[in-house]
Amino acid sequence: MARQLNRSVRPWRGAVLAGAALYFLVPLAASVVFTVDVPEQGITFDAYTQIFGTDGFVSSLLLSLELAAATIAIVLLLMVPAMVALRLGAPKLRPVVEIVCSLPLVVPPIAFVAGIGTVLKWGPEHLSRTPLFQTFVSIQNPDFPFVLVLAYVVMALPFVYRALDAGLRAMDVRTLVEAARSCGAGWPQALVRAVLPNLRGALLNASFLTLALVLGEFTVAQLLGFQPFAVWIVNVSGSQAQLSVAVSVLSLLVTWALLLALAGFGGRSRTAPRG
Amino acid sequence: MTATLTRVDVAPVASPKRRRHAPGWLAVVPLLAFVTLAFGIPALAMLNGAFTVKDPATGATSYTTANLTASLKGAYLTALLGSVKLSAVSAVISTVFGLLVAQAVVTSRFRALREAVLTASGVLANFGGVPLAFAFVATLGNSGVLTRYFGLADKGWNLYSFSGLVIVYLYFLIPLMVLTITPALDGLRVQWREAARNNGATSVQYWRHIALPVLAPSLLGGFVLLFGSAFAAYATAAAMVGSSVPLVTLQIADAISGNVLVGQENVALALSLDMVLVAGLVMAVYLPLQRRSARWLDN
Numbered sequence: 001m002a003r004q005l006n007r008s009v010r011p012w013r014g015a016v017l018a019g020a021a022l023y024f025l026v027p028l029a030a031s032v033v034f035t036v037d038v039p040e041q042g043i044t045f046d047a048y049t050q051i052f053g054t055d056g057f058v059s060s061l062l063l064s065l066e067l068a069a070a071t072i073a074i075v076l077l078l079m080v081p082a083m084v085a086l087r088l089g090a091p092k093l094r095p096v097v098e099i100v101c102s103l104p105l106v107v108p109p110i111a112f113v114a115g116i117g118t119v120l121k122w123g124p125e126h127l128s129r130t131p132l133f134q135t136f137v138s139i140q141n142p143d144f145p146f147v148l149v150l151a152y153v154v155m156a157l158p159f160v161y162r163a164l165d166a167g168l169r170a171m172d173v174r175t176l177v178e179a180a181r182s183c184g185a186g187w188p189q190a191l192v193r194a195v196l197p198n199l200r201g202a203l204l205n206a207s208f209l210t211l212a213l214v215l216g217e218f219t220v221a222q223l224l225g226f227q228p229f230a231v232w233i234v235n236v237s238g239s240q241a242q243l244s245v246a247v248s249v250l251s252l253l254v255t256w257a258l259l260l261a262l263a264g265f266g267g268r269s270r271t272a273p274r275g
Numbered sequence: 276m277t278a279t280l281t282r283v284d285v286a287p288v289a290s291p292k293r294r295r296h297a298p299g300w301l302a303v304v305p306l307l308a309f310v311t312l313a314f315g316i317p318a319l320a321m322l323n324g325a326f327t328v329k330d331p332a333t334g335a336t337s338y339t340t341a342n343l344t345a346s347l348k349g350a351y352l353t354a355l356l357g358s359v360k361l362s363a364v365s366a367v368i369s370t371v372f373g374l375l376v377a378q379a380v381v382t383s384r385f386r387a388l389r390e391a392v393l394t395a396s397g398v399l400a401n402f403g404g405v406p407l408a409f410a411f412v413a414t415l416g417n418s419g420v421l422t423r424y425f426g427l428a429d430k431g432w433n434l435y436s437f438s439g440l441v442i443v444y445l446y447f448l449i450p451l452m453v454l455t456i457t458p459a460l461d462g463l464r465v466q467w468r469e470a471a472r473n474n475g476a477t478s479v480q481y482w483r484h485i486a487l488p489v490l491a492p493s494l495l496g497g498f499v500l501l502f503g504s505a506f507a508a509y510a511t512a513a514a515m516v517g518s519s520v521p522l523v524t525l526q527i528a529d530a531i532s533g534n535v536l537v538g539q540e541n542v543a544l545a546l547s548l549d550m551v552l553v554a555g556l557v558m559a560v561y562l563p564l565q566r567r568s569a570r571w572l573d574n
Contacts, residue, residue: 023445031409078305108550111550115324233405245409255398255402256402
């Protein structure tokens with residue numbers, strides 16, 4: 001019965017999957033062709049060999065990686081203790097934290113950056129004689145714009161919340177902590193030595209998602225006038241089309257490798273707690 | 276099960292009720308303080324700015340709804356409607372194709388195919404932004420590979436247009452739909468189909484009277500999610516079309532960076548507020564629907 005059913009659906013299934021494969025693979029293949037088959041030059045790999053020598057590549061990529069590292073550190077430092085504490089006690093706060101972490105989904109990045117821009121303008125307008133002004137200047141230092149880290153942490157909250165929530169759901173935090181405590185461990189020790197090792201999958205998951213978010217982020221950085229990786233690609237595309245596509249292809253492959261590693265690593269642990 | 280048992284065993288030994296509560300509060304405080312600072316202040320600044328104007332002569336500010344009215348007029352209204360139209364069209368198309376792909380995968384006998392498609396969808400759904408724009412510029416742009424190969428430019432093809440953007444948006448929206456709808460399709464039981472068949476229903480009748488009504492909340496929820504995702508997208512459009520297609524995100528960006536008349540910053544904030552309202556509406560529709568479809572899947 002079931003086999004008969006399957007057979008009757010098969011031709012359309014093939015057509016749908018073939019169409020989807022075509023649509024999703026052609027742009028990737030075409031991008032590669034675009035970068036190596038330059039009109040009037042023939043086959044050349046210049047676009048790829050030039051990347052490292054191009055002005056701004058190394059500095060913008062480093063900036064993005066530094067921003068990502070700072071964002072991951074801060075978002076985990078804020079979220080992990082809070083989420084673990086919610087499991088241990090203060091369950092009344094859980095809906096509050098869930099809503100707070102979902103709020104960034106309601107404010108699109110472009111609207112968020114409009115708000116940040118407004119606040120940053122208060123610096124020169126209203127605060128120039130107060131000590132706060134120095135803070136405003138220093139968080140906008142182009143070498144390391146901390147204001148971007150603040151924005152990225154907020155934007156990462158929904159993903160991190162979901163990743164950590166799934167990880168914590170798969171284990172019994174209270175038992176672990178109480179066992180550790182009754183064996184004589186202090187609170188920090190219980191957290192670091194008993195809870196965190198069990199959360200490794202969720203922590204990696206959250207870190208990878210945040211890394212992908214920061215590396216690809218364009219909106220906030222561009223509108224605040226900084227030049228991390230994604231903004232650099234756009235800026236360089238005007239003069240060097242091949243190069244910008246080549247960098248896009250590479251950054252794609254790197255991001256995909258990261259996310260695939262994540263899917264391979266976290267896939268099993270993520271599907272487990274659903275049932 | 277074993278977990279609760281263990282807890283009962285341990286409880287009399289530890290039982291530090293007070294000790295458990297104090298750290299609970301303290302550990303959440305930094306998070307809430309951070310969000311208030313980094314998210315609350317900009318959000319309030321946006322809200323405040325959307326309702327104030329500054330008199331250029333005296334420098335005095337006053338509260339008004341003029342910005343909001345302006346954000347719903349002329350070029351701004353065109354952009355807002357353009358965004359709504361683009362998001363709606365691409366969300367509808369993605370819903371249909373996402374459902375087809377997901378159904379093809381779910382009914383497949385090959386476990387590996389399913390895993391591969393779902394993993395790829397997870398990756399592609401996160402693949403918006405600048406690289407996506409450039410991949411399509413290289414493929415279908417003015418000097419793109421397919422454009423040159425098939426001479427599409429002579430046939431009137433233009434990637435930097437409404438339909439061009441729709442084609443690009445499908446690239447991350449369809450995978451998002453596949454991810455959203457697959458659990459719901461898994462929830463459709465084979466027995467329902469068999470029962471319908473035994474009662475003489477055709478495949479079309481089965482879909483019309485049984486499968487689609489059951490899937491409706493998930494489909495609508497997925498559609499709304501895609502709509503919100505397309506509505507908020509900025510990087511792809513900015514890297515690709517500049518401002519040749521009127522979109523609200525591009526208008527806000529123009530106004531913030533002072534590319535238009537001075538003094539339009541607050542209209543940009545009013546436009547942002549419009550966007551927040553639309554996104555809030557999306558979430559208000561999506562969350563109850565998601566809960567509803569989750570109920571079906573749990574049974």
